Amino acid sequence: MEVLYVGPVDSDGAEQARVVDDVVARGVDGIAISCDDPTACIDPINRAVAAGIPVMTWDSDSPTECPLHLYGIGQYQGRPRWSQPVVQAMGNEGKVAILTGVPRRTKHGTRITGFREGLGAYPNIRVIATVVTNDDINLGVQAVEGYDGSSP
Secondary structure, eight states, X not given: OOOOOOOOSSOOHHHHHHXXXXXXXXXXXXXXXXXXXXXXXXXXXXHHHHTTOOEEXXXXXXXXXXXXXXXXXXXXXXXHHHHHHHHHHHOSOEEEXXXXXXXXXXXXXXXXXXXXXXXXXXXXXXXXXXXXXXXXXXXXXXXXXXXXXXXO
């Protein structure tokens, strides 16, 4: 068995759609995809299914005719799960910075909204910044190490 890991370098829905069409043309046996832009994935996923290629979405779904289901948790519905470890680590008060990857990915905005709302039950925990890292680990490390405690 051969497993291919392919995808766009940047989070670009049109490029991801092109990649799906390319692997369909190659005649792969199946596709697993995390949809960066759920709308852009509709047609290519439907073309894959029409070609008899099973498609499974993971982490982020797309409203397609895909017979396999999303594997993962709802981006928004996961908010209590994501905010609870922060509350347990900090107690009921403190300051939080959110690090996120590529802001064009629909799932990232939904996760941030859910996380913020999950913290809503704790009025003494304040989100002081949302830092975009573009999935660059070095930017994330710089944001954490560079925090000087002076933010509100």
